[in-house]
Amino acid sequence: MYLLRIALRNLFRRKGRTFLIAGILTLAVFLFLWLESFMIGFMDVSFGNIIDFETPHIEVGREGFLEDAQKGRELPLAETFTPGEELVEEIEAREGFVALTPILEFSADFIAGRHQFPVRVRSIDPQSFGDVFRNQEYLISGEFVETGDPGIVIGRELGRFFNLEVGDFYTLRFQDSGGSFNTMQGEVRGIVNVPHPEMNLGTVFVARDQAQAALGLEEGKISQIMVRMGNRDIGRKEAQNLSGLLGNGDLTVRSYREGAEILVHLETWGFIETYFILALFLLVGAIGIISVVVLAAIERVKEIGMMKAMGLKESEIVRIFILEAGGIGAVGGLMGCLLGGITVFLMKAYGINMEAFFDLSEFGVPMVGRIYGAWNPISFFLIFVFVILLSMVASLIPSYWAARKDPVVAIRDR
Amino acid sequence: MALLELEGVKKIYGQGEIKVEALRGVDLEIGVGEFSTLFGPSGSGKTTLLNLIGALDKPTEGSVRLNGMNIGEMNKNKLAMLRRENLGFIFQDFNLIPVLTAFENVEFALKIASKNGAPTGEKAREVLEMVGLGDKLHRRPRELSGGQKQRVAIARALVKEPKLILADEPTANLDSDTARGILEIMVRMNKELNTTFIFSTHDPMVMEYARRLLEIRDGRITRDERRE
Numbered sequence: 001m002y003l004l005r006i007a008l009r010n011l012f013r014r015k016g017r018t019f020l021i022a023g024i025l026t027l028a029v030f031l032f033l034w035l036e037s038f039m040i041g042f043m044d045v046s047f048g049n050i051i052d053f054e055t056p057h058i059e060v061g062r063e064g065f066l067e068d069a070q071k072g073r074e075l076p077l078a079e080t081f082t083p084g085e086e087l088v089e090e091i092e093a094r095e096g097f098v099a100l101t102p103i104l105e106f107s108a109d110f111i112a113g114r115h116q117f118p119v120r121v122r123s124i125d126p127q128s129f130g131d132v133f134r135n136q137e138y139l140i141s142g143e144f145v146e147t148g149d150p151g152i153v154i155g156r157e158l159g160r161f162f163n164l165e166v167g168d169f170y171t172l173r174f175q176d177s178g179g180s181f182n183t184m185q186g187e188v189r190g191i192v193n194v195p196h197p198e199m200n201l202g203t204v205f206v207a208r209d210q211a212q213a214a215l216g217l218e219e220g221k222i223s224q225i226m227v228r229m230g231n232r233d234i235g236r237k238e239a240q241n242l243s244g245l246l247g248n249g250d251l252t253v254r255s256y257r258e259g260a261e262i263l264v265h266l267e268t269w270g271f272i273e274t275y276f277i278l279a280l281f282l283l284v285g286a287i288g289i290i291s292v293v294v295l296a297a298i299e300r301v302k303e304i305g306m307m308k309a310m311g312l313k314e315s316e317i318v319r320i321f322i323l324e325a326g327g328i329g330a331v332g333g334l335m336g337c338l339l340g341g342i343t344v345f346l347m348k349a350y351g352i353n354m355e356a357f358f359d360l361s362e363f364g365v366p367m368v369g370r371i372y373g374a375w376n377p378i379s380f381f382l383i384f385v386f387v388i389l390l391s392m393v394a395s396l397i398p399s400y401w402a403a404r405k406d407p408v409v410a411i412r413d414r
Numbered sequence: 415m416a417l418l419e420l421e422g423v424k425k426i427y428g429q430g431e432i433k434v435e436a437l438r439g440v441d442l443e444i445g446v447g448e449f450s451t452l453f454g455p456s457g458s459g460k461t462t463l464l465n466l467i468g469a470l471d472k473p474t475e476g477s478v479r480l481n482g483m484n485i486g487e488m489n490k491n492k493l494a495m496l497r498r499e500n501l502g503f504i505f506q507d508f509n510l511i512p513v514l515t516a517f518e519n520v521e522f523a524l525k526i527a528s529k530n531g532a533p534t535g536e537k538a539r540e541v542l543e544m545v546g547l548g549d550k551l552h553r554r555p556r557e558l559s560g561g562q563k564q565r566v567a568i569a570r571a572l573v574k575e576p577k578l579i580l581a582d583e584p585t586a587n588l589d590s591d592t593a594r595g596i597l598e599i600m601v602r603m604n605k606e607l608n609t610t611f612i613f614s615t616h617d618p619m620v621m622e623y624a625r626r627l628l629e630i631r632d633g634r635i636t637r638d639e640r641r642e
Contacts, residue, residue, distance in 0.1 A: 002514075002522045009513035306509035309470060310523055310570075311498020313491055407470045411505065 007323035021288035022332040028281030029336020037373035057235025058227035096230035099131030102222040108174035123211030142166035142190030151189030155200030286394035297402030305410030314403040321399035329391025333384040347373025418444040422476035436462040438633035451624035502571030506583035508563040517551040527574035561592035
């Protein structure tokens with residue numbers, strides 16, 4: 001107990017020095033917690049938007065089609081397929097299954113007036129589409145497409161680009177399954193504004209029966225089966241299971257993450273950056289701890305000598321310095337967690353309006369608006385313990401250096 | 415059996431051609447309860463001899479036996495344990511731990527020497543009262559005068575009831591009246607507890623109190639005089 005008492009009181013002998021180093025550690029902990037919360041929140045919203053508006057938890061389609069779709073190439077109608085009942089039953093039997101909907105996607109030019117714009121046409125089954133996707137909830141005018149209706153639903157940005165409103169006419173020009181150019185025409189039935197920028201500009205929705213006829217495809221041909229599961233973890237797990245079940249067959253199964261390559265890279269680099277910043281500050285903190293212990297040892301040479309004369313072993317003197325360094329780490333860790341906690345609380349409650357800084361859609365990020373922070377209590381605990389341990393480890397060598405001082409020299413130091 | 419036995423003790427500092435022979439063959443025996451003073455000019459070897467007796471250093475040649483144990487054959491940890499259980503030190507600079515109060519400084523010394531975790535507070539208080547600091551238990555060293563600090567240092571050395579107390583110039587930083595008071599406390603402790611004291615000093619006043627005078631010159635004991 002006395003060793004701990006001496007170590008703790010020593011912290012206040014050079015308050016300025018103690019709090020300077022603790023301040024650096026505070027900054028490291030605070031930045032880490034803030035950035036991590038930001039990254040988790042950012043990824044949560046981004047993946048959430050992908051699942052709700054672009055690719056749900058599981059997507060089943062032909063390899064060639066999914067790859068071209070992911071890389072933004074012209075979508076190949078030759079890669080469409082007719083799902084058998086067995087496949088549908090297999091999907092529905094998955095643990096955590098919520099709903100599925102068939103999609104027929106193809107590439108087209110959207111034409112209105114004298115202008116045209118390349119889009120991805122998502123032809124849907126209006127009855128089941130809403131069970132998997134949430135686009136319908138984000139209608140800002142008009143209504144969603146219905147079976148038998150040649151109308152189209154467009155995103156807000158596409159509408160702005162062409163100055164279109166509900167009731168205006170549109171034309172879609174595309175190559176049908178025979179390779180001939182064909183068109184679909186009708187009225188704009190509705191306009192959506194979803195928090196996924198790509199879906200507001202480059203994707204339009206039509207009824208599947210209308211698209212099938214215009215494309216000259218057999219009835220029942222689709223490009224993907226989109227599946228919503230209970231949650232993301234189940235989605236990833238069941239995508240793997242389903243993939244294993246389908247084996248080397250004609251179809252490929254992907255989870256929402258596999259279809260979001262840019263986001264996965266962003267996530268990886270975001271976390272690497274967070275840990276890099278943490279490591280940088282902790283390195284400065286560790287150097288600070290080493291300096292503190294070395295300076296303390298120089299200042300307290302006589303004390304070390306006296307303790308040795310009293311019979312303290314070197315290991316006990318080392319313990320005093322290590323406990324002292326751990327104390328600095330604890331102060332830094334605690335203050336960092338406190339500041340981090342306040343910041344994460346504010347981030348979670350109010351968020352950060354990213355639009356005020358830059359347009360994320362330019363980087364291919366599927367989100368607009370505010371990013372909200374996320375709590376990760378384990379991080380608070382781990383970073384607190386880690387900073388204490390790091391401080392202790394950083395002090396090991398200088399502590400031994402201090403404790404090994406020759407008592408004969410140390411005790412008469414002036 | 416003598417408490418302390420030195421036989422042919424030599425201590426040489428330095429290596430190669432530059433060597434300083436601080437002790438040139440010291441033979442000495444100190445019995446239990448002695449109150450001895452080691453004196454001599456600066457550089458005569460007093461401090462070196464005290465370091466060897468205090469198990470802070472090892473002889474180059476010869477043997478130093480404390481309570482029958484040869485310190486030359488002990489490793490660092492064993493030497494630490496020997497000091498912890500058998501020795502008390504008093505220095506001219508007091509060397510109190512500044513972050514501990516008077517009481518804590520004394521109790522700390524007792525705590526580390528105590529093997530079975532026995533209660534230590536009462537004993538620490540008692541010894542501080544014996545040296546006249548019963549009313550200053552919770553003062554930090556910076557709140558005490560030089561004389562009071564030295565009394566804390568004495569209490570710290572005495573509290574674990576060591577076999578031997580080594581005092582290196584204990585009155586050097588004190589005025590005459592305070593020094594006399596400190597010496598009288600040590601004489602009283604010597605008589606009451608039969609603790610063995612060895613002083614290293616230049617101070618004639620300390621020599622007045624000593625019952626054995628040991629003069630050291632050029633690394634040898636040149637005078638060993640007992641007084642009643």
